[in-house]
Amino acid sequence: MSTAISPLHDFVRAMPKAELHVHIEGTLEPELIFALARRNGIALAYRDIAALRAAYAFTDLQSFLDIYYAGASVLRTEQDFYDLAWAYLAGARANAVLRTEIFFDPQSHTARGVAMATVMGGLTRALEDARARLGLSADLILCFLRHLSEDSALETLDQALPFREHLIGVGLDSGEVGHPPVKFARVFTRCRDLGLRVVAHAGEEGPPDYIWQALDILGAERIDHGVRALEDPALVARLARDRVPLTVCPLSNVRLQVFPTLAAHNLLRMLDAGLVVTVNSDDPAYFGGDISENFIGLVEGLGLTQDQAVQLARHGFEASFADETSRALWQARLEQYRDDRTIA
């Protein structure tokens, strides 16, 4: 990485953006893990924050998920979920995020005896405060854990129904390989019938066929990651034709060894292929950077230009599930920002 601070770093930090792929449990910083463990009287397997951080050396998705679910186990009370979400939302606001669509994994909490109402209560209160006090537009996407059964997903959907008005959509996450989208065909049909928007992680570690299944069987309107789409020209043509957005997370992909380095990432090739690519942080507390730092990584690793940065941010607003009026307003703010701040 170059040590010189490029003016483009400041430009992307203050650039209006949308974040469409962030797991709230993945925003849990080590400091908050220790604070919540103390508050809840939980003994941690790590002596201190440095020891915990030292364990963040991942070789693939599963090696990350093991630590990610262990970290989330300190979340017990409604206030814990509030504090978690509020910390993320305040940071997002400081990064000029105008719109965020936040994933959460209720099964990783209900399986530990935490009630759905506790999870939803804390998250929705933080989002309401973010709207009122930060002027931030935020909504929730409930993710089903794909390593669990479809029956477990159906039961989770039932538990979430009393909170239907607080959900904008549903997604599918956790260990991908061996758990194809088709395993969840029935539960996603129910979700679509309920009017929920549909996204799914696919093509992170799994093959292009999982992306086809997410589109054609689950009815996914966006694909989370989707970086393996480039292996299948017919799939690229389909995604480009239908302008199906791909929520790409560069730092995540490097930390989980999907690509060896940022310089080897295929994001610019995806953009060149006419795909609606967006930039996101995935699990910023674990992967070494928030959404701005993901943009900066692309500037440093791939030579991302200002025009490409603006294009990616434009895609973020286009891909958002917010109403058309809000999306047009944010896009106009982005164009104004570009006009005012163009670097000579």
Ligand code: HPA
């Ligand atoms: N992939 C799958 N499951 C996840 C991820 C991811 O990147 N982050 C949190 N859960």
Ligand code: ZN
């Ligand atoms: Zn993810």
